Amino acid sequence: MPNILITNDDGHQAPALAALARALAEVGRVTGFAPDHNWSAAGHTKTMHKPLRITEGTMPDGAPLLTTTGTPSDCVGLALLGVVPERPDLVVSGINHGPNLGHDITYSGTLAAAMEATVFGLPAIAASQDLQEGREGDLAFAARVVAGLARQVLTHGLPANVLLNVNFPALPADQVRGIQLTRLGRRVYRDVLIQRLDPQGRPYYWIGGDPPDGEPEEGTDIGALAQGYVSVTPLNLDMTDRAQLVELADWNLRLEDV
Secondary structure (H helix, E strand, C coil): CCEEEEECCCCCCCHHHHHHHHHHCCCCEEEEEEECCCCCCCCCCCCCCCCCCEEEEECCCCCEEEEECCCHHHHHHHHHHHHCCCCCCEEEEEEEEECCCHHHHHCCHHHHHHHHHHHCCCCEEEEEECCECCECCCHHHHHHHHHHHHHHHHHHCCCCCEEEEEEECCCCHHHCCEEEECECCCEEEEEEEEEEECCCCCEEEEEEEEEEEECCCCCEHHHHHHCCEEEEEEEECCCCCHHHHHHHHCCCCCHHHC
């Protein structure tokens, strides 16, 4: 059986991690390795300035796993550098409590863990569940779908530098319309700066605001979720804009001119 490493950015006690482990146990040998606290919006952070601690723990359902003081990407890096003796054949990150759509991928700790696996040359899936006021998605259903995608990835493989970003709508399983292959959409953020004073009268700040929205354009991950579909978006770590390379060539850039 293939070896599957699972992690997340919501912390080792997140119910979705246990649901994912149960579903993937039908596909391969599952090893859980998750942060010991929430790292949402941590991005692709790698701990280099302090030691990392590793502890044997359990998921909410009692299943064993490893936890670390590090980030989601640290979990993957530590595992692949030898903390986990059996090298994984696949890394699955999630299922995140909230979607990771459009520009979210640059902030997401869930995506960062999958990206770290891709950097190491392993296939990876990042999975996230949308949240809506008064609506909940079916976590067990989402985990089963991820397990099915894991089988496909293990069978067909993924090209170098490529990972899959999967997002589930906030719908019961019987209302999900299917799967769409999508591109990244355009997120609209509503961040606001909140300034307050501490008891000594010194200012401190929060970045707050309403949850992000997006343009539900046809063919995008945002559009797919808005229509009740699961979105599957292939991402490539080579972010070179090749068309812009041609445009920049016309600038005739020279050291003496800049």
